Amino acid sequence: MTMEIGVVFTNMRGKPMQEPHILTAENVLKHHATIAGQGLSGAEAAQRLDTHGPNELVEKGRKSAWRILLAQVKEVMILILLAAVFISAALQEYIDAIVIFIIVVLNTLLGFWQEFKAENAMAALKKMTVPNVRVLRDGSEQQISAKDLVPGDILLIESGNVVPADARLIEAVNLKVQEAALTGESESVDKHSHRLEGDDYALADRKNMIYMGTVVTYGRGYAVVTNTGMHTELGKIATLLHGVEDEKTPLQRRLARLGRSLAMAAVVLIFVVAGLMYMQGAGWKMMFMTAISMAVAAIPEGLPAVVTIALALGAQQMLKKNALIRQLAAVETLGSVTVICSDKTGTLTQNKMSVTQVVLPDRRVTFDPAVVGHTQDIDLSLLLLTGMLCNDAVINDGNGHDILGDPTEGALVIAARQAGLVQTDLNTLLPRVRELPFDSERKRMSTVHAMPVSFDKASAYPVSALSEQDGHTDHILLTKGAADGLIDGCGRILINGKIELLDDKQKNAILAENTAMAENGIRVLGLAYRFVDEDELDRPKRYEQNLVYLGLAGMIDPVRPEAVEAVRLCKQAGIRPVMITGDHPLTAVAIARQLGLTDTDTFLTGQDLEKMTEEELAARIPEISVFARVSPSHKMVIIDVLQEHHEIVSMTGDGVNDAPALKSADIGVAMGITGTDVSKEASDMILLDDNFATIVAAVKEGRRIYDNIRKFVRYILTGNTGEIVVMLTGPLLGMPLPLLPIQILWINLVTDGIPAIALGYEEPEQKIMDRPPLDPKEGIFARGLGWQIIMMGVIVGLISVGAGYGFWNNGTGSPAWQTMVFTMLTFCQMAYALCVRKQHQSLFSYSWFSNPMLLAAVGVTLILQMIIIYVPFFNLVFRTFPLRWEELAVCTAGAVAIILITEIKKLFLRKNQNFVTV
Ligand code: ADP
Numbered sequence: 001m002t003m004e005i006g007v008v009f010t011n012m013r014g015k016p017m018q019e020p021h022i023l024t025a026e027n028v029l030k031h032h033a034t035i036a037g038q039g040l041s042g043a044e045a046a047q048r049l050d051t052h053g054p055n056e057l058v059e060k061g062r063k064s065a066w067r068i069l070l071a072q073v074k075e076v077m078i079l080i081l082l083a084a085v086f087i088s089a090a091l092q093e094y095i096d097a098i099v100i101f102i103i104v105v106l107n108t109l110l111g112f113w114q115e116f117k118a119e120n121a122m123a124a125l126k127k128m129t130v131p132n133v134r135v136l137r138d139g140s141e142q143q144i145s146a147k148d149l150v151p152g153d154i155l156l157i158e159s160g161n162v163v164p165a166d167a168r169l170i171e172a173v174n175l176k177v178q179e180a181a182l183t184g185e186s187e188s189v190d191k192h193s194h195r196l197e198g199d200d201y202a203l204a205d206r207k208n209m210i211y212m213g214t215v216v217t218y219g220r221g222y223a224v225v226t227n228t229g230m231h232t233e234l235g236k237i238a239t240l241l242h243g244v245e246d247e248k249t250p251l252q253r254r255l256a257r258l259g260r261s262l263a264m265a266a267v268v269l270i271f272v273v274a275g276l277m278y279m280q281g282a283g284w285k286m287m288f289m290t291a292i293s294m295a296v297a298a299i300p301e302g303l304p305a306v307v308t309i310a311l312a313l314g315a316q317q318m319l320k321k322n323a324l325i326r327q328l329a330a331v332e333t334l335g336s337v338t339v340i341c342s343d344k345t346g347t348l349t350q351n352k353m354s355v356t357q358v359v360l361p362d363r364r365v366t367f368d369p370a371v372v373g374h375t376q377d378i379d380l381s382l383l384l385l386t387g388m389l390c391n392d393a394v395i396n397d398g399n400g401h402d403i404l405g406d407p408t409e410g411a412l413v414i415a416a417r418q419a420g421l422v423q424t425d426l427n428t429l430l431p432r433v434r435e436l437p438f439d440s441e442r443k444r445m446s447t448v449h450a451m452p453v454s455f456d457k458a459s460a461y462p463v464s465a466l467s468e469q470d471g472h473t474d475h476i477l478l479t480k481g482a483a484d485g486l487i488d489g490c491g492r493i494l495i496n497g498k499i500e501l502l503d504d505k506q507k508n509a510i511l512a513e514n515t516a517m518a519e520n521g522i523r524v525l526g527l528a529y530r531f532v533d534e535d536e537l538d539r540p541k542r543y544e545q546n547l548v549y550l551g552l553a554g555m556i557d558p559v560r561p562e563a564v565e566a567v568r569l570c571k572q573a574g575i576r577p578v579m580i581t582g583d584h585p586l587t588a589v590a591i592a593r594q595l596g597l598t599d600t601d602t603f604l605t606g607q608d609l610e611k612m613t614e615e616e617l618a619a620r621i622p623e624i625s626v627f628a629r630v631s632p633s634h635k636m637v638i639i640d641v642l643q644e645h646h647e648i649v650s651m652t653g654d655g656v657n658d659a660p661a662l663k664s665a666d667i668g669v670a671m672g673i674t675g676t677d678v679s680k681e682a683s684d685m686i687l688l689d690d691n692f693a694t695i696v697a698a699v700k701e702g703r704r705i706y707d708n709i710r711k712f713v714r715y716i717l718t719g720n721t722g723e724i725v726v727m728l729t730g731p732l733l734g735m736p737l738p739l740l741p742i743q744i745l746w747i748n749l750v751t752d753g754i755p756a757i758a759l760g761y762e763e764p765e766q767k768i769m770d771r772p773p774l775d776p777k778e779g780i781f782a783r784g785l786g787w788q789i790i791m792m793g794v795i796v797g798l799i800s801v802g803a804g805y806g807f808w809n810n811g812t813g814s815p816a817w818q819t820m821v822f823t824m825l826t827f828c829q830m831a832y833a834l835c836v837r838k839q840h841q842s843l844f845s846y847s848w849f850s851n852p853m854l855l856a857a858v859g860v861t862l863i864l865q866m867i868i869i870y871v872p873f874f875n876l877v878f879r880t881f882p883l884r885w886e887e888l889a890v891c892t893a894g895a896v897a898i899i900l901i902t903e904i905k906k907l908f909l910r911k912n913q914n915f916v917t918v
């Protein structure tokens, strides 16, 4: 068999294939040497992967190491410094030239390393988002990475998939595909598997083809892959493509703007200092070098890179907590989230459903998972049969209770099995011929099955008995879904094996039962059936009418214990958790109460929302915590109103129809396990464990990262301010040039880079989830940060200048006064780096070793400073002098002073219990 196929493949290989849409499915399969129900063999697939390469679009935007390096070199700052190198050389100041050059190289390497790290972190995140696909290989269904698809693979697709490659359909059931990515048309088109006559078809008209990047919005099917990777239609236009977006986040943009304003300020400063120096009669050479070093001191050129690293590392940290970030901006926004809207089933609950009771029209049957017994009752077994066949979940018979598919459906399959029904037998006996899939608007699902020709199997017994009673034998339609909607489609009722008309009294009794169960937090599904004639088969709009009511199945889904704690944490952190569910309102309220999410019985349903006026919506939505019987379109209404109230909304979703809501929420959250590809692509963040608690953990992480960004902004800018103050006040006191250009460059290199990155690793503040969310509109200098930076910068600057002035002025004639300024500045900044780590906690209440990178950065900087002061060679290079021990003690005292000042400030903050202010 395989040999024969191998031959076909080689024979065909030479010839160009005709376009697959004008071939029959059989011919396409033949051309690709593959078999419909079987797929390729693993070995053949591996070989084809070698020939065709991975199924991925080659990204054009990815920055290579070289490009990053070049971008660094291009930085204006570095150009200025290089100019300084040449001018120094031209003036025969060779030592200066060499040292500045080395500093430029170190600076460039540091920047390069930083960006490379950030890029790598982003690339790793992107890799995680490659979806898995279902294929047939070696005769069985397998899950593989979309990257490993090859031409000839038999692909299974279903509603919610993003089509992973170009493929020719070989079977299509109600298949609808939205092809906007290729054709721009946003309406879904119907697809089929028949051959098209003629050959002049535009992409949009090739109804038997599916194309990479388009979206399956309905139905399911099988297709044989015809093209992969860059050979797909999407690959041909791949310039339009972007995966995880690298767009600058709002914070990055704000910092870029800050950089520009500081550059402007630097220009002004340069003129001021140059003026001061001119008055003291400095030579133009010195003026030029000083101007350049001032510019370097004033502009925080390392800041954008450090922020990017902090965000990217934050995303990595979130991944460890099962939150996969798809948009870097989400890391920032998470810290500001004020409302978390979450699905109930599976996110707040465990999605471990089990049927606990079945309510038939005349009696109640409780289900004990431990008890298995065969039932002979017509009504009970027909209800269970309906639950088992109107169902896409399958029992994985390999290991007992394991089910594949939707847990709600799985629970029904298991219940039926307990009563002795065998899924595989029933599937052969009553093969499915039509279906109307579940959707979250209708909240129902129906299937149509061909009736058996003979009824010798016992399990089909209820069907045959009823078919005789009803007079129809062609087909049977089975429906299950939300009872309150389903009942409207029921005209008759099956009581104890007899079909009767369903009157209003019975209807009300059923609805009352439904309500009573829901109040206890039970998820209820109604079940119904009817026989259908041949001519009704292709009129799905009329399927769910005139049904015979069978009964209710009630199932429990325990809440996630960790969600209870997460809900509490949310409330404590000023974030409102909101439940949004398709389930019955009373089930929803009961679960919400168990979670501590609400303590009232108030809720709104999707229908309520539809009836309300704009004003009513605006008034009610912000105070409701439970929304039930909601369809995906209602999520948009909820988001809109909340956002108008300036809330920062996180919204979860898993289905195809959730994509718009996920896009318009501030943080769109998709489910990693149960979510569709479409929802994942529309999201900012994916919960790998589908767990509500993970959202809250990500919020906490977002707050930590924002705090840390403020910490290193504070640190870097305080240092820069200190340097400028030194340069401005020195000449005013009559001291010529308190810091030499080389010294400024050195301080700037050592202090800006490494301690700042280390601050990005800082652990969260103790009370980080006790304070309200961040105001997303506040600037980076909000809550007094700007003033504190200036004040602290002035203090650091004055201490440093003061130390130098003392020695310059008191006639000891020590030539070391510049070295004093230089060393004092370094010591003060290192002390400050240690203090900045925590906003309120005393330096002596947290472990210095909990941020080893920072401790190392501080330690190394101090050692280097000693080398610069005491090694004769470096005395020459940096124009320093060995300090006497008393002088070193003075510098240490300066550092201690900085620590004391911040300690007093922190004490004051703690006294005021003002945990918001940094
Ligand atoms: P949620 O996920 O928020 O619980 P769903 O949209 O999944 O809400 O379900 C809404 C309602 O639709 C449920 O209360 C149930 O009655 C019905 N339902 C859910 N899953 C199915 C299904 N597979 N088939 C038929 N009806 C279903």
Ligand code: MG
Pocket (backbone or CB within 6 Å): 345
């Ligand atoms: Mg659901």
